[in-house]
Amino acid sequence: MKSPAFEYARAASIDEACELLSQHGDSAKVLAGGQSLVPMMAFRLLRPHWLIDISEIAPLQYIALETDVARTGACTRQCTVQCDATLAAQVPLLRQALAFVGHAQIRNRGTIGGSLVQADPSAELPLVAQILQARLVVRAKSGPRTLTAEDFFTGPMTTALAPDECLTEIQWPVWPDRSTGSAFTEVSRRHGDFAMVAAGAQVAVDAAGQCIRAAFGVGGAAPTPVAFPDLAQRLVGTSFNQALLRDVAQQAAAALEPGADTHASAAYRRHLAAVLATRVLQSAYDTARAAR
Amino acid sequence: MSETLYRIAVTVNGVERTGQVTARTSLVDWLREHLHLTGTHIGCEHGICGACSIMLDGAPVRSCLIYAVQTDGHRVTTVEGLTHPDGRLSILQDSFCETHGLQCGYCTPGMLIAAQALLDANPRPSEDDIREAISGNLCRCTGYQQIVEAIALAAKRISGEPA
Numbered sequence: 001m002k003s004p005a006f007e008y009a010r011a012a013s014i015d016e017a018c019e020l021l022s023q024h025g026d027s028a029k030v031l032a033g034g035q036s037l038v039p040m041m042a043f044r045l046l047r048p049h050w051l052i053d054i055s056e057i058a059p060l061q062y063i064a065l066e067t068d069v070a071r072t073g074a075c076t077r078q079c080t081v082q083c084d085a086t087l088a089a090q091v092p093l094l095r096q097a098l099a100f101v102g103h104a105q106i107r108n109r110g111t112i113g114g115s116l117v118q119a120d121p122s123a124e125l126p127l128v129a130q131i132l133q134a135r136l137v138v139r140a141k142s143g144p145r146t147l148t149a150e151d152f153f154t155g156p157m158t159t160a161l162a163p164d165e166c167l168t169e170i171q172w173p174v175w176p177d178r179s180t181g182s183a184f185t186e187v188s189r190r191h192g193d194f195a196m197v198a199a200g201a202q203v204a205v206d207a208a209g210q211c212i213r214a215a216f217g218v219g220g221a222a223p224t225p226v227a228f229p230d231l232a233q234r235l236v237g238t239s240f241n242q243a244l245l246r247d248v249a250q251q252a253a254a255a256l257e258p259g260a261d262t263h264a265s266a267a268y269r270r271h272l273a274a275v276l277a278t279r280v281l282q283s284a285y286d287t288a289r290a291a292r
Numbered sequence: 293m294s295e296t297l298y299r300i301a302v303t304v305n306g307v308e309r310t311g312q313v314t315a316r317t318s319l320v321d322w323l324r325e326h327l328h329l330t331g332t333h334i335g336c337e338h339g340i341c342g343a344c345s346i347m348l349d350g351a352p353v354r355s356c357l358i359y360a361v362q363t364d365g366h367r368v369t370t371v372e373g374l375t376h377p378d379g380r381l382s383i384l385q386d387s388f389c390e391t392h393g394l395q396c397g398y399c400t401p402g403m404l405i406a407a408q409a410l411l412d413a414n415p416r417p418s419e420d421d422i423r424e425a426i427s428g429n430l431c432r433c434t435g436y437q438q439i440v441e442a443i444a445l446a447a448k449r450i451s452g453e454p455a
Contacts, residue, residue, distance in 0.1 A: 001337035005295050008315035008361050031362075038357045039338040041316075051315065053362060079351070103428025105342060105406070108351040109358070192427055 003041035010053040014139060017054050017166050022141040024050040025163035031055065032075055032114035035106050055111070060168060063087050070172045074113025078125075079104070081112055090174045093132065093202055096184035097124040103192045113167045116152070119159050122195045122220035124184070126153055129170065130227040131200050131217040137169040144168070153224040177204035177213060181287025183280040186220075187272055189263065195220045196264045199276035203235075203284040207292060211235050216281055218273045221258040228252045240285045249277040300364040304329070305373030313360045320344040322360035323370060331371040331401050335430070342429030345402035346370050352409040354428075371401035374408055384408055384446040393442035395433030402429045407443045415451055419444065 011017035021028060028050035031037055040046045054060060060075035063084050070091050072081060078098055081087060088095040101107055101115070101124050115125040116136065129136070129149040136147050138161055152159050161167065186198035201216035214235040217227035231248050238244055258269035297312040304327060311326050318337075323329045323346070335343030337356045344355045347369035374382050384407055387393070394400045403426055410417055410425035417425070422443045423436075431439060448454070 002321075003316040003318070003359075006315050007296055008298060008359070010362075010364075034357055034359075034362075035339060038318075038359070042338050042356075051359075055362070103342070104409075104425060105345055105352050105354050105428045106339065109348075109353045 001042045003038070004044060004047045006041075006048055007050050008053065009050060010056055012057070014054075014057060014059060014166070014168060017052055017057065018139055018141040018164070020050070020052045021164045021166060024052070028052050028163075030117070030166055032117075033077065033110040034114075035102065035110040036114065036118040036120070054166065060113075065090060066174075068174050068176065070174055072112050072170050072172065074116075074167045074169060075111045076113075078107040078110045078112060078115070082107060091132070091172045092180075093128050093182040093184060093200055094125075094172065096182060097128045097198075097200060100124050100184065100186050100188075100192070100195065100198070106192075112170060116170065117159060117161060117167050119153055119155075119157050119224070120194070121156050121222065121224055122198065123225075124186070124195070124198060124219065127198055127200055127217055127219035127225035128184075129153075129172075130225045131202065131215050132173050133215075133227070133229075134173065135171040136167055137171070138165045139168045140165045146171075150227075155223045175202065175204055175213065179206070179288050179291045180204040180213075181284040181289070181291060183283035183287065185276055185280055185283075187276065197221050197258075197269050197272035197276055198225075199273065199280045201277070201280040201284040203281065203288045205285070205288040205292065209239060209289050209292065211238055211240060211285065211288075214281070214284075216252070216277055216284075218252060218256060218277055221253075221256040221269045221273045223257065226252075226256060228255070235281070240282065245278055245281055246274075249274045249281065252277050298361045298364075300361055302360075302363045302365075303367045305369060311360070315359060315361050317360045318356050319346070319358040319360045319363055319368070320355035323355065323368070329370050329372050333398055333401050335398070335402075340430070341399070342402045342406065342426075343399050345405040345429065347405060347409060350409075350412070352406050369405075371404050374404055382408075383449050384411065384443070387442040387446040387449065388439070391438045391441040391445055393434065393439040399429055399431040399433075403431065403439055407439075407446070410443065411447055411450060415447060417443070417447055 029048040064071040082098040182202040184200040186195035198219040204213040214232040219225035253274035333343040335341035
């Protein structure tokens, strides 16, 4: 349970990190909070020759709030994001999801960007990125590019990042609607464990309580977390009657490709997906109505 | 092949300690094997059990999930750093003794670190706050109840309320 040998470089700036990645990219891993990477090293699931530590780069640690977007630096600690009340008011789903991420000791060290790059299909933050259609800014020595969450997550523990690229910023869309509600929940063996299935939703309503915008997604039941923008669109203009809600959630569950393991069968995961999707949609809708 | 050694200087329990470590040396191994601070226990070594919890710059983290080389220039507090300078136990440690908040003692250093960090940030925690704060620390003896009682007792004593 000891990590294999590797060379360590602490990057002092984003430019230096990109330079190091251009030299060692194929045989290097970026070390941010290390809360997933270090256990994988201990299990010898990864054997990079280099770890490039970006956790001390101050310009990668920030929360910047604008009217229609909240920007977080990739190395912002999860606890910092969780504790930021202004951010929680603009992107409430983030704080709700972070309550399920490990425990305090993990969130004190773990970073927002690290969890996204890890791209565990059952992890909470990638699911939030999918639901809100976050945009991810990545950088190589040759320059930056911006990816949608949908393009970023390509498979289990796999992203569209090139070996010489580093995630630098995540842009979380802020819904302008005054009456917006969101909800996040999951089922796991113990609180803080990886989710068997997780679900999140965000809903906005008008003065009459009719849905004007909806988004939801499910994690842990497909190779990546999945959002369902087309199904969510069916809820717009409605008052979330039970039959419609159940049908939307059932269709979402049917579209998933859950795996089976010792914790849960595929059928159970699909069942959970429908139940939890219904639950978060209803809860987000109720919260939005109460905020009118 | 000999591994590269990295020079580090870390403030451990208020004292600057220096050393040379391989990149893969975990912080907990450096604390125990090189500084002989064996109060911090090694449990699972992959971030599940919480036995190795220490404070890094005041925040509780798992020292098995940090390489020692990463802590260069930072401040570490281990369970040894919780006692008074003359070796007397802290209010929190005394409370663990009084409520029988430990049996085998393996999880205790991690529990103490998690609890002290809670009390530093929130001197009057609710029972829910206490349970949340130690939710990342596994104990196989006590059933947790006496640990929760110990932390609640310490909170009362620290704030001067009658226990």
